Amino acid sequence: MRIKVLGTQSPYVTENHNCPGFLIESGQHRIMLDCGSGTHRMLDFPNDLNNLHVFLTHLHRDHYNDIFNIQYASYVFHNQKRLENPVEIYLPMSPQRIYGDIISESNSYTKYHKIKSNTKVHIGELEITFLLVEHAVETYAVKVTDGRNTIVYTSDVSFISREQLVDFAKYANVLISESSLLKEHGFPKINSHLTAHQAATIAKEAEVGKLVLTHFWPEEDVNKYLSEAKEIFEDVEVAIEGMILM
Numbered sequence: 001m002r003i004k005v006l007g008t009q010s011p012y013v014t015e016n017h018n019c020p021g022f023l024i025e026s027g028q029h030r031i032m033l034d035c036g037s038g039t040h041r042m043l044d045f046p047n048d049l050n051n052l053h054v055f056l057t058h059l060h061r062d063h064y065n066d067i068f069n070i071q072y073a074s075y076v077f078h079n080q081k082r083l084e085n086p087v088e089i090y091l092p093m094s095p096q097r098i099y100g101d102i103i104s105e106s107n108s109y110t111k112y113h114k115i116k117s118n119t120k121v122h123i124g125e126l127e128i129t130f131l132l133v134e135h136a137v138e139t140y141a142v143k144v145t146d147g148r149n150t151i152v153y154t155s156d157v158s159f160i161s162r163e164q165l166v167d168f169a170k171y172a173n174v175l176i177s178e179s180s181l182l183k184e185h186g187f188p189k190i191n192s193h194l195t196a197h198q199a200a201t202i203a204k205e206a207e208v209g210k211l212v213l214t215h216f217w218p219e220e221d222v223n224k225y226l227s228e229a230k231e232i233f234e235d236v237e238v239a240i241e242g243m244i245l246m
């Protein structure tokens, strides 16, 4: 299992930074976790469209915007007979207007699957499971395991989901956690997003091998997130576009 960082920033892109996305490769299969603005430029077309499974953790713009580019590229490459199998897209069913917008796109060579709490997906030797977490819309944390290594991606989440996330991520090799906020931003402790401190708290309680922080505010210095997390949990790094996490 190989994990590449495609995007680390929200809510908008800047020169070398995209909105959230990660690409996991295992054998001939590709798993894309989120599809934020700019992430599709990190893919190698049309090769990476083959055996591609895209999981949208929730239907906020910064996590799904590039799905439309992937849909249209799949349509064109299929027409050119350069893409044999449809791109498989997994997504929650709400907000219904956005769900409907994505699945009704006709210029697309894709198949759709609904994500629910009890959804379990097997792709090659990978098993993928989901945890419904607290956020502004229906949102799922994702766990991917090949039986040897396990990675957990929090998606966007409130600290309200702390206990459930700790259970879900227990002993994972890599925890990819959003850390949109810093303590110094002065938001209330319970917000729709985590601080770096809260992400590190979850990593420590879940006893994960490594914490990777992501979902940074574009105007902020990423080293601040790193320092704040290190107060709690030593084995932490910040995600950077193009970085290989495993």
Ligand SMILES: [Zn+2]
Residues within 6 Å of the ligand: 010, 020, 060, 062, 063, 156, 215
């Ligand atoms: Zn987000």
